[in-house]
Amino acid sequence: MRRVRAQLQAVSLEEAQRIFFAPEFFQAREEEIKTREAVGRVTSRPVCAQRDLPHYASAAMDGIAVKAERTRLADPHHPLRLKRGRDCEYVDTGDPIPDTYDAVIKIEDVHELDADTIEITRPVPVGKHIRAVGEDFAQGAQVIPKDFLLTPEAVAALLGTGNLTVWVKCRPRAIFIPTGSELIPPEKKPSRGQIVETNSQIVRGYVERWGASVTIHPIVLNDFIYVRRAVQEACAEHDLILLGAGTSKGRGDWVSEVVRGLGEVLVHGVAYHPGHPVLLGVIERKPVVGLPGYPVATWLALHLFVWPLVERYYFGRARELIKIQAKLTKPIRSVRGFREFVRARLERAADGSYLVHPLQGGASKLSTIVGADGWIEVPEDVEHYEHGALVEATLVDAVV
Amino acid sequence: MRRVRAQLQAVSLEEAQRIFFAPEFFQAREEEIKTREAVGRVTSRPVCAQRDLPHYASAAMDGIAVKAERTRLADPHHPLRLKRGRDCEYVDTGDPIPDTYDAVIKIEDVHELDADTIEITRPVPVGKHIRAVGEDFAQGAQVIPKDFLLTPEAVAALLGTGNLTVWVKCRPRAIFIPTGSELIPPEKKPSRGQIVETNSQIVRGYVERWGASVTIHPIVLNDFIYVRRAVQEACAEHDLILLGAGTSKGRGDWVSEVVRGLGEVLVHGVAYHPGHPVLLGVIERKPVVGLPGYPVATWLALHLFVWPLVERYYFGRARELIKIQAKLTKPIRSVRGFREFVRARLERAADGSYLVHPLQGGASKLSTIVGADGWIEVPEDVEHYEHGALVEATLVDAVV
Secondary structure, eight states, X not given: OOOOGGGSOOBOHHHHHHHHHSSOOSOOOEXXXXXXXXXXXXXXXXXXXXXXXXXXXXXXXXXXXXXXXXXXXXXXXXXXXXXXXXXXXXXXXXXXXXXXXXXXXXXXXXXXXXXXXXXXXXXXXXXXXXXXXXXXXXXXXXXXXXXXXOOHHHHHHHHHTTOOXXXXXXXXXXEEEEBOTTXXXXXXXXXXXXXXXXXXXXXXXXXXXXXXXXXXXOOBOSOHHHHHHHHHHHHHHOSEEEEEOOSSTTHHHHHHHHHHHHSEEEEEOBSEESOTTOEEXXXXXXXXXXXXXXXXXXHHHIIIIIHHHHHHHHHSSXXXXXXXXXXXXXXXXXXXXXXXXXXXXXXXXXXXXXXXXXXXXXXXXXXXXXXXXXXXXXXXXXXXXXXXXXXXXXXXXXXX | OOOOGGGSOOBOHHHHHXXXXXXXXXXXXXXEEEGGGOXXXXXXXXXXXXXXXXXXXXXXXXXXXXXGGGGTTOBTTBOEXXXXXXXXXXXXXXXXXXXXXXXEEEGGGOEEEETTEXXXXXXXXXXXTEEOTTSSBOTTSEEEOTTOBOOHHHHHHHHHTTOOEEEEEOOOEEEEEEBOTTEEOXXXXXXXXXXXXXXXXXXXXXXXXXXXXXXXXXXXXXOHHHHHHHHHHHHHHOXXXXXXXXXXXXXXXXXXXXXXXXXXXXXXXXXXXXXXXXXXEEETTEEXXXXXXXXXXXXXXXXXXXXXXXXXXXXXXXXXXXXXXXXXXXXXXXXXXXXXXXXXXXXXXXXXXXXXXXXXXXXXXGGGTTTOOEEEEEOTTOXXXXXXXXXXXXXXXXXX
């Protein structure tokens, strides 16, 4: 009579990711932008130095510029005298080295006899304390590779080598479509049976942070025709379709019916908690993720299925989330046979080791993710971890 | 005749931080903003729930709503029959629970005899599979504490509890003043002796990421009067003064003379490499940091002195940068007596452990920080680490 969750698949997480991440999603598009505004963008081409950096030989220390050959015989017992203007010249860090000189002696190693006469007690090799032309980046050499996330220092390197503009990948355009007749925007006062739609905040916050642009579609009533029209229109203008599947009235099935009608359902039901009813599909080569309605499940599905997708678009592979060994401050109970992701907050102990506080509670509870730094993954065959056990905590906001 | 670096102090890093972070910097200012736009901002007051979340009792599973008391006698040998409309009602996840009922039996545990008659084989306790009113956040309870960095899920929790606006700390206003007659903007072609000013990109990129607003002052000629005027004007409109001290012509001394004239120099010279000539001061209760001109030194001084300052403004203390145990892929040599920060790139090995690649090279080389994930700190009494040694790598972009 009713479709229930027992009818969903229970594909393993690895298998679901393998199936979903395999297709060639997203058209590669690139745009040329001002390098000054490029922090956080990802290069679509390698970038080479337009000129040497540094572009002239300069002093790396305050001191005197000399001809190294001329200092060969200096030693502490036979100090060598140099005439300013003829044998040497004062230079400060950054000053160009006059063409006739090829080394610098540090000011601390120089004994000034009078305004024009300097005594040294050690020879100096060619190139000493000189920043050579192109020693940071040589003209024509690669400064930044393709698929590189531009950090502030990368932008500095590009500008320093004469690259005022840079080709970057266009941001993928994601859209989130919240579905459900009981949903209302936060600005309205909910009456009994109405739920304030807030998952869009979680979706936008994270997906924008990962480098996509995010459009939030107005709430769509729980009706096949409306959901279908919204998805169809979304496909025309977006690269990634995210559906807020809701948690009630077999709504997950509208979504799967719509996706099946317009494209293909790849996976519907993944064997992990919280988030089992996640739907993974494809329409016109565009990835579609049906996010389970409970906020914790949405949060987790975003990290497990959407983040790796955006990463693949930018880097060809997903970088790894940082994992930290940490000591449990409370025991964890889990259900055998299902992988569980327990939200967790990390703390650095006085001795430099890490403690991890598990935040257990229903998937409906925002309070369990507010303040979580990441999660502890409890495998299928583990029923509990004891207080004090050393576990691996995955951080949601740090990558390597 | 010339002031040289040997005349600088060599205050230990801990001592320099203790001195610099002690004064009460920054006026606490707050503003009320739309919660929808508050991701990344930090609360200036605790926020309480304006209403219960959830605000009505609802089904946590698809099934039938019942009066628990009525199911007391059900057992597998004596199934209990319930009449729809009188003893029970079908509910889907999220549906309000009718007032007469107080528990839900999962659809999987229900045997439907006909459209109106249902058989159950087990009793159910009061509250089972019901999301109680206020179980996520009760009206009046704290949703988010003061000094809390608003994540996407925190914004969802605020909107879900009826908080459409939120009081947050104003962003501290930083200004970066690059000083140096040889500096030119990246848009100009440098001739011999001219250096393209790119440190401002590093300053802006990081300091904005940490939550401050950053103004980049036009390049200031290397002249006491100009530097003094720029600093004086900057103090009127900003909370944090960052000076690009340059690396040559004793320019560090202009900066210290200017700061001493307008306020107080707290520390000039810290015993670490690269970045020894850093200057820490205060003018009109506003922190002033003289950043050494080499880009690696600027990058490091920002992380060691500016980041903790911004953190203190927001959180009353600096969060900790994440540190990871990792195996060195190359030996490191360091100078005894000076703490050294060796740039490093982290890699996750196939077995889940971490490798760390040291990126050694002069402090002038942007190429050693482009692609660095953080650093390895080599203490004063260590001269080298061997290939394969287990060291602690600090990540610049992850906090706990």
